[in-house]
Amino acid sequence: MQYNFDEVIDRSNTGSIKWHYEDDTIPLWVADMDFKAAQTILDSINKVVEHGVLGYTKQTDALYDAIINWHSSRYGLTLSKENILFSPGVVPSISLMLNLFTEVGDAVLINDPIYTPFVTKTKLNGCKVISSALKEVNGRYEFDLADIEAKIKKHKVKVFLLCNPHNPGGRVWTKDELKAILNVCKKYNVAIVSDEIHQDLTLSGHTFTPFLTLADGYEHMVVSLTSMTKTFNIAGIKGSMIFAKDKAIVKQISNQQRLNDEYELNLFAYKVMQSAYEQGGEWLEQALSYIEKNIDLTIDYLATHLPDIKVMRPEASYLIWLDCSAYGDDDKVLYDKLRAARVELNSGIQYGQEGHLKMRINVACSESVLKEGLQRVKQALVDS
Ligand SMILES: Cc1ncc(COP(=O)(O)O)c(C=O)c1O
Incomplete structure (x- = not known):
C-alpha cells in the first residue's frame, strides 16, 4: 500500500500537545x-472496537513473537520471552531503572546535550546529575571518553544513562563507540541504561547497535528501553518495553513494577504493538x-x-x-x-x-x- 505523507491532517482541537495554538502557528x-x-495499526484498533468487549488483557505469545522477530531480524538482538517486560513508557522506565540501580545521593552520568527527562528524572530520584559534554567533531557529536572516565571515577557514578540513537544530536553510536563506553563502565562497575526509543528511525547509511548485543559477561548491569510508539508515531497510545538479559535483574525490575502495578499495558497498546511489529x-x-x-x-x-x-x-x-x-x-x-x-x-x-x-x-x-x-x-x- 502507498501512503500519502503529503496529506495535511488538521490536528487542532484534538488535545494534541504539539498543535496547542489559538492561531495558525x-x-x-x-x-x-x-x-x-x-x-495495520488502525485495523488492529478497529478490530478491538468491533469485538466490543474491552476486559482485562494480558500479553499473548503472538505479541512476544512479534517483538522477538522484529529485533532479531533487524538488529541481530536475540531475545526470549523472559527478557521482555512491559512499561507504560520509556520515561517511566528511566525512573524505575534509577530506583533499581541507585540510592539517594548517588551520581548518574548523562551527556550534554540530552533529552530533558534524563536530567529531571535523575533529580527527582534524588540522584546527582553528572554531565559530560559531547564533542563536536566534523559536524557531528562524539563522546569525550577521557572526560567520561574522569567523571565516573571522581563522582563514583553508579549509572550511565545513555541515549542511542542520540536525541537531540541524532547520532547513531557505532559499535566501536558503544564498546568503548562498555569498557569504561565495566572498569568502574557502572550500570548502563540505554534508551533506544529512536532505534527504528535510523536513516540510510547508518547501523543501529542495540547495547545488549555487546553486553556479554556484563548483562547483569545493562538494561535497554525501547518502544513502538516513536517508530510508528503512536505516542498517544502509550506503551514500551524493557529488555534485560540477566535473570536476577529481570526479577528485580519485575518486583519493582509490581509495587505500583506498572507491568501491564492497556488492551489497545498490546494489539497495536503486535500489529506494528508484524506488519508495520x-x-x-x-x-x-x-x-x-x-x-x-x-x-x-x-x-x-x-x-x-x-x-x-x-x-x-x-x-x-x-x-x-x-x-x-x-x-x-x-x-x-x-x-x-x-x-x-x-x-x-x-x-x-x-x-x-x-x-x-x-x-x-x-x-x-x-x-x-x-x-x-x-x-x-x-x-x-
Ligand atoms: C530519547 C527519548 N526517550 C524517551 C522518549 C519518550 O518516551 P515515552 O513516551 O515512551 O515515555 C522520547 C520522546 O521524544 C525520547 O526522545
Missing part, C-alpha cells in the same frame, strides 16, 4: 510526526524515505536562506540540531522571535548547556507545512 517541535498511522515495516520504510527528503529539503533551504546556521545532519530520527548562534545571543529572545513569526521549535537550552543558542527542528510533517515553517524561520531570523 506551525509546530516544528515536540517529537511526534503529523502522519496518519499505518493501516512497509509504512515505516515509506515514512523514513519521506523524512529523509524533508531533511534534505531543510538542509538545502537553510544553506540558501540562513547560511550561518550550522546544521547537524541526523543519522536517525526526524529532529535536526541547529546552531543558531550567528542569529542571536539570548536563548529566550531567539525562541520568542520564532514564536512571534508563528513557528515553534524547541529551544536548545532545554537539553543542557551545550544547547545554548541551538534549536531543534522536527521535520516529520507534510512538505507543504515544512516549507511554510521554514519560511517563517527565515522571516524571524533574517527578514525581521
Whole structure:
C-alpha cells in the first residue's frame, strides 16, 4: 500500500500537545510526526472496537513473537520471552531503572546535550546529575571518553544513562563507540541504561547497535528501553518495553513494577504493538524515505536562506540540531522571535548547556507545512 505523507491532517482541537495554538502557528517541535498511522495499526484498533468487549488483557505469545522477530531480524538482538517486560513508557522506565540501580545521593552520568527527562528524572530520584559534554567533531557529536572516565571515577557514578540513537544530536553510536563506553563502565562497575526509543528511525547509511548485543559477561548491569510508539508515531497510545538479559535483574525490575502495578499495558497498546511489529515495516520504510527528503529539503533551504546556521545532519530520527548562534545571543529572545513569526521549535537550552543558542527542528510533517515553517524561520531570523 502507498501512503500519502503529503496529506495535511488538521490536528487542532484534538488535545494534541504539539498543535496547542489559538492561531495558525506551525509546530516544528515536540517529537511526534503529523502522519496518519499505518493501516495495520488502525485495523488492529478497529478490530478491538468491533469485538466490543474491552476486559482485562494480558500479553499473548503472538505479541512476544512479534517483538522477538522484529529485533532479531533487524538488529541481530536475540531475545526470549523472559527478557521482555512491559512499561507504560520509556520515561517511566528511566525512573524505575534509577530506583533499581541507585540510592539517594548517588551520581548518574548523562551527556550534554540530552533529552530533558534524563536530567529531571535523575533529580527527582534524588540522584546527582553528572554531565559530560559531547564533542563536536566534523559536524557531528562524539563522546569525550577521557572526560567520561574522569567523571565516573571522581563522582563514583553508579549509572550511565545513555541515549542511542542520540536525541537531540541524532547520532547513531557505532559499535566501536558503544564498546568503548562498555569498557569504561565495566572498569568502574557502572550500570548502563540505554534508551533506544529512536532505534527504528535510523536513516540510510547508518547501523543501529542495540547495547545488549555487546553486553556479554556484563548483562547483569545493562538494561535497554525501547518502544513502538516513536517508530510508528503512536505516542498517544502509550506503551514500551524493557529488555534485560540477566535473570536476577529481570526479577528485580519485575518486583519493582509490581509495587505500583506498572507491568501491564492497556488492551489497545498490546494489539497495536503486535500489529506494528508484524506488519508495520512497509509504512515505516515509506515514512523514513519521506523524512529523509524533508531533511534534505531543510538542509538545502537553510544553506540558501540562513547560511550561518550550522546544521547537524541526523543519522536517525526526524529532529535536526541547529546552531543558531550567528542569529542571536539570548536563548529566550531567539525562541520568542520564532514564536512571534508563528513557528515553534524547541529551544536548545532545554537539553543542557551545550544547547545554548541551538534549536531543534522536527521535520516529520507534510512538505507543504515544512516549507511554510521554514519560511517563517527565515522571516524571524533574517527578514525581521
Ligand atoms: C530519547 C527519548 N526517550 C524517551 C522518549 C519518550 O518516551 P515515552 O513516551 O515512551 O515515555 C522520547 C520522546 O521524544 C525520547 O526522545
